[in-house]
Amino acid sequence: MDSIVCHDDKMHQVAKLLVENRSNEDWxxxxxxxxxxxxxxxxxxxxxxxxxxxxxxxxxxxxxxxxxxxxxxxxxxxxxxxxxxxxxxxxxxxxxxxxxxxxxxxxxxxxxxxxxxxxxxxxxxxxxxxxxxxxxxxxxxxxxxxxxxxxxxxxxxxxxxxxCGQISSGRSDVKADVHVCRVLSRVFDGKEISPAAAVSMARKMYPADPWYLDSPLWELGQTRCNSESPKCVGCYLQSQCKYAQEHSLRG
Ligand code: SF4
The missing domain is CATH 1.10.340 (Endonuclease III; domain 1)
Structure with a gap:
């Protein structure tokens, strides 16, 4: 199991920013x-x-x-x-x-x-x-x-x-693909995390329904937070992101 070092306040702050920036996916x-x-x-x-x-x-x-x-x-x-x-x-x-x-x-x-x-x-x-x-x-x-x-x-x-309103209630987890794992690892710790650790982290960040974090994390990983050269300047997670703090900021 990966060990993730972060504080609850930061987790909740990041979750809040992600949910605020969530847009509807096209299903x-x-x-x-x-x-x-x-x-x-x-x-x-x-x-x-x-x-x-x-x-x-x-x-x-x-x-x-x-x-x-x-x-x-x-x-x-x-x-x-x-x-x-x-x-x-x-x-x-x-x-x-x-x-x-x-x-x-x-x-x-x-x-x-x-x-x-x-x-x-x-x-x-x-x-x-x-x-x-x-x-x-x-x-x-x-x-x-x-x-x-x-x-x-x-x-x-x-x-x-x-x-899509086909299931009316209940919480669900993030789909912990490479993008979701990359963004979470950069924001909190910088070390690679496994899909299982990403799922567990999302549960702690937004216990009400971790699924709400899925699309904003995926979107960031697909666009700004790419594997080679993350564009931290202007990213809404910049103020909370360990990677951005430890690296020279790139636009
Ligand atoms: S600040 Fe940079 S490293 Fe952090 S999530 Fe945004 S793009 Fe990724």
Whole structure:
């Protein structure tokens, strides 16, 4: 477990600044169905885009997911998981299909969709909405782990579902990707921190709902606080940031 040296006051101050600078993320059409059941095909597109949103820029992942989805006919949009599950594993994971689908630049990220589709068909009748209907936030998180969505992606999905009013209550964690981990490590300690440590730190910073820190941290990591040359001058965390204090400030 990483050891993080920081004070509660600073944590809360940083959390306050992050929440103040939080902007709404674009989760697609599902956001138009706040508090109501969304159409099956919209739930499918949302889940597909979330599942491929790792190890690449989020915007690229969502563009690839949307592009794949747009090329499907209406029946396959509605029966997306059955369409994938009905393909043999060999065909789904073939290079030809990987090149045709263009869902991800990594073969394993493409390949894993087959087993996830099998699980959604076996346990949720091929209907993505059933993963998040009639369950607490924790239930939904467990269901996502169970179908094979993975630790960090599952956290992101429940947070997104909450943002979109598909899950009404409960706290969720940050998706501790490289950007989130980098910003937290620079602000507080300067040492690299693991995803598990970042999740635990975000819980301490904003116990009411750590998910609220996810998008501002990610946004900072994607823009100003990049891995090579952070642009500290003008960053709203500059006054609190250990890295900025210890390095010459760069604009
Ligand atoms: S002040 Fe600099 S190092 Fe700190 S979070 Fe902002 S950009 Fe990153």
């Amino acid at each position: 697609g059409e599902i956001a138009n169905y706040r508090g109501a059941e969304c159409p099956r095909e919209i739930a499918n597109e949302f889940l597909l885009c979330c599942l491929i949103d790792y190890r690449s820029k989020a915007k690229d992942a969502w563009n690839r997911g949307r592009h794949y989805f747009e090329r499907l006919d209406a029946e396959h949009k509605s029966e997306l998981w059955k369409k994938i599950a009905d393909t043999s594993r060999e065909d789904w994971t073939s290079k030809e299909n990987f090149d045709r689908c263009k869902l991800h630049w990594m073969r394993p990220a493409h390949n894993r969709l087959w087993q996830i589709a099998i699980n959604i068909c076996a346990f949720f009748e091929g209907d993505a909405r059933k993963i998040w209907q009639d369950g607490s936030l924790f239930d939904v998180l467990c269901r996502l782990y169970y179908i094979g969505a993975g630790d960090q992606i599952s956290r992101m999905i429940v947070g997104a579902l909450k943002d």
